[in-house]
Amino acid sequence: KLKETVMTKQEIRKAIKREFFTKVCEMYPGTVVDHSEGGRYCIDIPSYGQYEMSGGSYWDICTYDIPWVDPSLEQDAYHKKCKDMEASLQKILDNIVEVLG
Numbered sequence: 672k673l674k675e676t677v678m679t680k681q682e683i684r685k686a687i688k689r690e691f692f693t694k695v696c697e698m699y700p701g702t703v704v705d706h707s708e709g710g711r712y713c714i715d716i717p718s719y720g721q722y723e724m725s726g727g728s729y730w731d732i733c734t735y736d737i738p739w740v741d742p743s744l745e746q747d748a749y750h751k752k753c754k755d756m757e758a759s760l761q762k763i764l765d766n767i768v769e770v771l772g
Contacts, residue, residue, distance in 0.1 A: 683771055684726055688712070690767045691724070695760065714760070720753045722760060730768050732761045 678686065692712075696702045701717040712724040714732075721735040736753035739746050 687730070687764075687767050687771050688724075688726065690771065691764050694763060694767070716756065719756045720749075722757060724760075724764070730764050730772075732757055732764055 692704050692714075695714065695716070696704070699716045699719065703715045705713040705715070707713060710726045712726075713735075714722045714724060716722070723733050723735065725731045725733075734753045734757040736750055738750045742750065
């Protein structure tokens with residue numbers, strides 16, 4: 672008979688982060704992940720911008736990119752690229768949370 676192992680909430684959170692960061696770093700070589708206080712992580716993806724991941728009882732990705740008041744076409748395109756990447760990262764994270772959480 673196999674003994675079922677139950678992961679603690681902390682182990683589940685660690686597994687989710689490990690899976691997510693591994694996947695993102697494989698998809699976007701050169702990505703740097705920095706941990707800051709309060710359980711937040713800065714994800715710096717070359718040519719795609721910087722993002723923050725908050726953990727805890729919820730999982731959320733947000734971009735550090737703030738739209739300009741009167742953006743040039745280039746700035747507007749960059750902002751759209753950041754928002755698209757934010758949505759892609761959130762989808763990856765949501766799928767991992769759904770499986771592991």
